[in-house]
Amino acid sequence: MRNRVIALTCTMFLALAWSLPPSAQDVTSAAQSVAAKKQSPPPGSAPKPFHVPQPEKLSLPNGLQVTLVPYGAIPKVQITLSVRAGNLNEAENQVWLADLMTSLMKEGTASRSAQQVAQEAASMGGSVDVNVGADITHIAGDVLSEYGPKMVALLADVAMHPLLPASEIDRLKKDQLRNLTIQKSQPQPIALEQFRKALYPNHPYGRVFPTEQMIQGYTIEDVQKFYKDNFGAARTHLYVAGKFDTAAIKKAISEAFSSWQHGPDPLIDIPKPVTKHDLALIDRPGAVQSTLYIGLPTIDPSNPDYIPLQVMNSILGGSFGSRITANIREQKGYTYSPNSQVSPRYRDAYWLQVADVTAQHTGDSIKEILYEIDRLQKEAPSDAELAGIKNYLSGVFVLRNSSRAGLIGQLEFVDLHKLGDDYLNTYVQKIYAVTPQQVEQAAQKYIDTQKLTMVVVGDKQKVAEQVAAYQGSGM
Amino acid sequence: MNIFLRAIAVLPLVLLLTWGALAAPPAPTASSSFTVPVVYYKLPNGLRVALSSDHSAPTVAVAVYYRIGFRVEPKDRTGFAHLFEHMMFQGSQNLGKMEMIKLVQQNGGTLNGSTRFDFTNYFEIVPANKLETMLWAEADRMRGLAVTEDNLKNQQGVVGNEVKVNVLNRPYGGFPWLDMPQYANSNWYNAHNFYGDLKDIEAATLPDVQQFFKTYYAPNNAALAIVGDFDTAEARKFVDKYFAGIPSVPQPKEPDLTEPRQEKEMKASKPDPQAKRPALAVAYHMPARNTPEYYAMGLIDQILLEGDDGWLHEELVQKRGMTGNVEGGINLLGNMYNYNGPMLWTMDLYHDNNVKDDDIMAAIDSTVERIRTKPVDQKTLDRALVKMRSDFYDQVSQSNGFGRADLLCSFALFDDNPQRINDIETQFRKITPALIQKTAEEYLRPTNRTVLTIEPKAGESTQASKWGN
Numbered sequence: 003m004r005n006r007v008i009a010l011t012c013t014m015f016l017a018l019a020w021s022l023p024p025s026a027q028d029v030t031s032a033a034q035s036v037a038a039k040k041q042s043p044p045p046g047s048a049p050k051p052f053h054v055p056q057p058e059k060l061s062l063p064n065g066l067q068v069t070l071v072p073y074g075a076i077p078k079v080q081i082t083l084s085v086r087a088g089n090l091n092e093a094e095n096q097v098w099l100a101d102l103m104t105s106l107m108k109e110g111t112a113s114r115s116a117q118q119v120a121q122e123a124a125s126m127g128g129s130v131d132v133n134v135g136a137d138i139t140h141i142a143g144d145v146l147s148e149y150g151p152k153m154v155a156l157l158a159d160v161a162m163h164p165l166l167p168a169s170e171i172d173r174l175k176k177d178q179l180r181n182l183t184i185q186k187s188q189p190q191p192i193a194l195e196q197f198r199k200a201l202y203p204n205h206p207y208g209r210v211f212p213t214e215q216m217i218q219g220y221t222i223e224d225v226q227k228f229y230k231d232n233f234g235a236a237r238t239h240l241y242v243a244g245k246f247d248t249a250a251i252k253k254a255i256s257e258a259f260s261s262w263q264h265g266p267d268p269l270i271d272i273p274k275p276v277t278k279h280d281l282a283l284i285d286r287p288g289a290v291q292s293t294l295y296i297g298l299p300t301i302d303p304s305n306p307d308y309i310p311l312q313v314m315n316s317i318l319g320g321s322f323g324s325r326i327t328a329n330i331r332e333q334k335g336y337t338y339s340p341n342s343q344v345s346p347r348y349r350d351a352y353w354l355q356v357a358d359v360t361a362q363h364t365g366d367s368i369k370e371i372l373y374e375i376d377r378l379q380k381e382a383p384s385d386a387e388l389a390g391i392k393n394y395l396s397g398v399f400v401l402r403n404s405s406r407a408g409l410i411g412q413l414e415f416v417d418l419h420k421l422g423d424d425y426l427n428t429y430v431q432k433i434y435a436v437t438p439q440q441v442e443q444a445a446q447k448y449i450d451t452q453k454l455t456m457v458v459v460g461d462k463q464k465v466a467e468q469v470a471a472y473q474g475s476g477m
Numbered sequence: 478m479n480i481f482l483r484a485i486a487v488l489p490l491v492l493l494l495t496w497g498a499l500a501a502p503p504a505p506t507a508s509s510s511f512t513v514p515v516v517y518y519k520l521p522n523g524l525r526v527a528l529s530s531d532h533s534a535p536t537v538a539v540a541v542y543y544r545i546g547f548r549v550e551p552k553d554r555t556g557f558a559h560l561f562e563h564m565m566f567q568g569s570q571n572l573g574k575m576e577m578i579k580l581v582q583q584n585g586g587t588l589n590g591s592t593r594f595d596f597t598n599y600f601e602i603v604p605a606n607k608l609e610t611m612l613w614a615e616a617d618r619m620r621g622l623a624v625t626e627d628n629l630k631n632q633q634g635v636v637g638n639e640v641k642v643n644v645l646n647r648p649y650g651g652f653p654w655l656d657m658p659q660y661a662n663s664n665w666y667n668a669h670n671f672y673g674d675l676k677d678i679e680a681a682t683l684p685d686v687q688q689f690f691k692t693y694y695a696p697n698n699a700a701l702a703i704v705g706d707f708d709t710a711e712a713r714k715f716v717d718k719y720f721a722g723i724p725s726v727p728q729p730k731e732p733d734l735t736e737p738r739q740e741k742e743m744k745a746s747k748p749d750p751q752a753k754r755p756a757l758a759v760a761y762h763m764p765a766r767n768t769p770e771y772y773a774m775g776l777i778d779q780i781l782l783e784g785d786d787g788w789l790h791e792e793l794v795q796k797r798g799m800t801g802n803v804e805g806g807i808n809l810l811g812n813m814y815n816y817n818g819p820m821l822w823t824m825d826l827y828h829d830n831n832v833k834d835d836d837i838m839a840a841i842d843s844t845v846e847r848i849r850t851k852p853v854d855q856k857t858l859d860r861a862l863v864k865m866r867s868d869f870y871d872q873v874s875q876s877n878g879f880g881r882a883d884l885l886c887s888f889a890l891f892d893d894n895p896q897r898i899n900d901i902e903t904q905f906r907k908i909t910p911a912l913i914q915k916t917a918e919e920y921l922r923p924t925n926r927t928v929l930t931i932e933p934k935a936g937e938s939t940q941a942s943k944w945g946n
């Protein structure tokens with residue numbers, strides 16, 4: 003949801019974070035002096051088996067897809083309507099119209115006022131949560147188990163019969179304008195906007211922020227039309243995870259959703275992203291850090307190389323123990339929270355390294371990031387380093403599949419990208435099959451350092467000279 | 478979500494907080510009750526140990542909590558408790574710099590540490606068969622640190638960058654979670670800059686680090702929780718094997734942390750040259766922990782502030798359109814259970830320039846006065862109880878058992894009674910509309926609060942200079 007401003011407060015005192023495999027020169031003399039008498043950690047016992055909880059799938063005649071996953075010991079159930087509509091469906095002059103429409107969905111239905119919707123959800127121990135993404139809009143609630151069927155009915159009412167009242171649109175537009183201003187005063191959203199614009203100059207994925215004029219121009223008719231054009235059973239997948247009475251939930255789903263019209267099929271609009279070296283320096287006078295966004299388009303989850311790419315990313319910058327983090331955080335102290343990721347949308351993805359680095363080491367940080375990419379391209383990881391990252395990825399996979407929301411996220415990922423029912427069951431096996439050469443090749447093939455889009459948001463006076471070497475087409 | 482549009486999380490730590498519950502075979506019928514199994518005992522050296530098994534997923538969470546938070550740090554070393562926390566990852570006798578992290582990661586787990594008001598914690602979530610490995614590692618760093626000047630210098634750089642990314646290089650940095658305690662409290666221990674003045678962080682020395690460890694990082698000042706898929710007898714054997722030999726250390730007397738009763742409303746304003754819109758926060762001092770009034774405040778928080786059915790949301794967002802969101806709660810750096818000293822109940826919101834502070838305060842007052850002047854109806858109270866119970870189930874299951882370990886360690890350290898985890902719901906159920914009104918009369922007095930406003934102003938900020946740079 004875009005209407006929340008402060009997200010970092012609780013994580014900020016989570017201090018530690020990333021790691022770094024100590025290379026030989028990291029080992030201090032003091033550490034060496036105790037090395038001789040070091041004990042080895044006890045290895046633990048034999049691993050216990052893990053099986054991904056198996057879902058039950060069904061569909062209604064109107065096209066609504068349903069996935070049920072009984073899961074967990076806690077008496078709660080998560081119900082998520084996942085609608086294939088989002089910012090992708092906005093026209094060029096409609097940025098955040100999807101968000102405005104979704105906010106208005108919380109303002110009451112044909113038979114319930116906004117207050118009734120809020121109070122009913124609360125009296126089940128939950129709330130109606132809406133949020134808009136590039137490809138998918140979520141309407142969801144997490145409630146005490148005994149209220150599962152009632153929550154299905156409430157979410158169906160919100161999704162199928164929203165009032166979209168004209169009386170509330172001015173207030174919500176005012177909230178959007180304020181959020182827009184606040185977000186654009188923060189360095190990371192500024193960097194993201196520029197990065198997306200560079201990759202997707204003619205596609206909705208490239209339009210992160212609207213103009214104020216756009217928001218001011220939206221009418222209730224625009225909102226109602228957007229709803230009508232984009233919502234319906236054929237675009238919707240309902241996920242239920244947790245402890246629930248299967249028969250009662252199925253009955254509630256059938257009763258609540260059978261009357262929904264089929265509606266439009268999902269819009270398929272696959273971008274042709276720009277892969278080209280470019281450096282944009284956005285001035286933020288007085289900034290004590292520079293915010294770096296460095297990345298490029300890459301393969302999407304349907305490509306068989308996606309798994310080797312994930313392994314490569316985890317070694318390079320995407321984990322506690324990754325090389326870039328080791329370098330610019332634990333060796334150099336330039337930054338607190340660097341991270342790399344593969345960010346996918348339907349049949350589209352980019353690789354991205356982000357870091358907020360101390361201003362005087364902006365150029366040094368870029369240099370070290372490029373150095374680590376280059377190193378992985380020139381030399382495959384050792385068997386030990388690769389084995390460690392495989393264990394990490396398979397362990398994190400277990401954790402990811404051990405919560406209601408986590409499971410729904412995994413199942414939705416498989417459904418969106420059409421990866422097949424076997425994907426989760428064979429994921430760990432595929433991770434363990436990746437070879438050191440595949441990692442090296444993934445770095446060579448998918449991170450061409452001559453074609454990186456670089457965005458630096460910082461104080462021009464302090465950093466222009468430092469990044470000059472990376473400007474223009476020659477590097 | 479939130480400030481990182483379209484789901485780009487800059488702090489991967491957030492991932493940790495989104496993991497959830499524990500797997501179990503599907504139950505045929507859903508019933509809304511849950512009892513947490515708890516085994517609690519102490520080692521002869523004073524280490525408090527709480528075990529809670531759950532065999533539904535092959536994972537285990539190990540958490541060690543030391544009873545030293547950022548309230549109690551040396552007066553000329555603001556931010557030191559947090560800097561020290563970073564040093565606990567820089568090396569112990571058998572694990573060199575970063576080897577702890579590698580050990581956890583290569584065994585398929587994740588880890589973190591954090592510094593809060595009244596404790597510093599360290600935890601790992603790993604495959605269940607690695608329990609012994611993690612206990613060995615935590616015991617190793619409880620025995621002693623092996624860190625160098627280089628390690629300290631490196632982490633001073635990292636922590637400096639942490640303060641910059643979370644406070645100095647962004648609008649609303651520190652608002653209200655870091656700012657408000659400094660304005661609302663009068664006792665230095667509760668009212669200093671917990672993240673630390675950059676000058677203080679840079680001034681820390683290796684002897685400071687060693688002295689802090691020697692003073693507070695002792696088994697008799699710590700609690701260990703294990704939550705997940707393990708055998709209790711075997712876990713006890715491992716705990717004994719690795720922790721029993723660590724000597725206890727007499728603990729210094731805790732300084733006086735009390736706050737006097739506030740008798741006059743306080744107002745503060747902070748210019749923020751990076752902000753483009755004003756913001757406002759209000760904080761009230763909480764009743765003492767574990768009293769009936771404390772539980773009543775938990776329900777008042779649910780009624781007034783939590784969710785779209787909260788009265789403040791209805792009044793300020795829905796009805797008056799003054800803001801898009803009113804947020805907050807009890808203990809912005811944790812939850813209402815994991816602290817042990819004076820605490821604030823805080824709300825905050827962002828608004829437009831043409832919405833005046835006085836009008837916002839009038840709207841807040843008219844809402845808060847409703848709960849001070851009339852008992853709430855039973856339906857409202859029932860709804861608050863359901864919300865509270867639902868939140869509590871999330872707390873005892875979140876992050877693959879770590880959420881439960883957090884409560885067990887807090888209740889072990891502060892109450893010597895982790896069994897309290899199964900008594901919380903009963904305590905909330907005892908609260909009557911009359912007690913809610915009485916609690917609101919005393920604790921939601923305007924004279925018990927501090928109002929802090931952020932003014933979007935270019936130019937030199939008086940507050941910013943307080944950070945030194």
